[in-house]
Amino acid sequence: MSNKGKGGRTERELLMIFSRNGWRCVRVAGSGVHDESPCDLIAGRTFGKKRFAVEVKSSKKSRIYIKKEQISDFILFSEMFGLKPVIAIRFNYEGWIFLKPQDIEDSGKSWVVSLENAKKKGKRFGQFFG
DSSP states (O other): OOHHHHHHHHHHHHHHHHHHTTOEEEEOTTTTTSTTOOOSEEEEETGGGEEEEEEEEEESSSEEEEEHHHHHHHHHHHHHTTOEEEEEEEETTTEEEEEOGGGSEEOSSEEEEEHHHHHHHOBOHHHHHO
16 A cells, blocks of 8 residues: 555544544545645534644654654644644554644754654643543
C-alpha cells in the first residue's frame, strides 16, 4: 500500500475514534496531496465548544519528521479559523498520542516527534479531548 493510502487509512481511523466519542469530525479535502492542505482533520464538539485542527502522522519508526513550513501553515490556518492545533501521532503498537505544536522538538531543518518525547509530553485521546 502506498504512503498516501496508509495516511488516508490512518486519518479515517482517527475520524472514527472522534465519532465514537461524541465528536463531529471531517477529513480535509486534498490533505496530503499538495501543499495547499492546511491540516488533515477538523473536529468539533458542542459540549464545551471545543474545536480542533488536527495534523495526523504515523510511523513504524521511533521518530517522525515534519517540515517547518507545514507546521507554520498548520498553526496559521488554525488561528485564522479559531481552531486549536493538535498533532495526532500514532507509532506502531503504541496507540494514539496527541501533542500541542509547542511540544514537538526542533531538529534544525525540521520539527521532529520522537516516541520518547511523545510519551513524555503527549496525552491519550480521553486526556486531551476529555
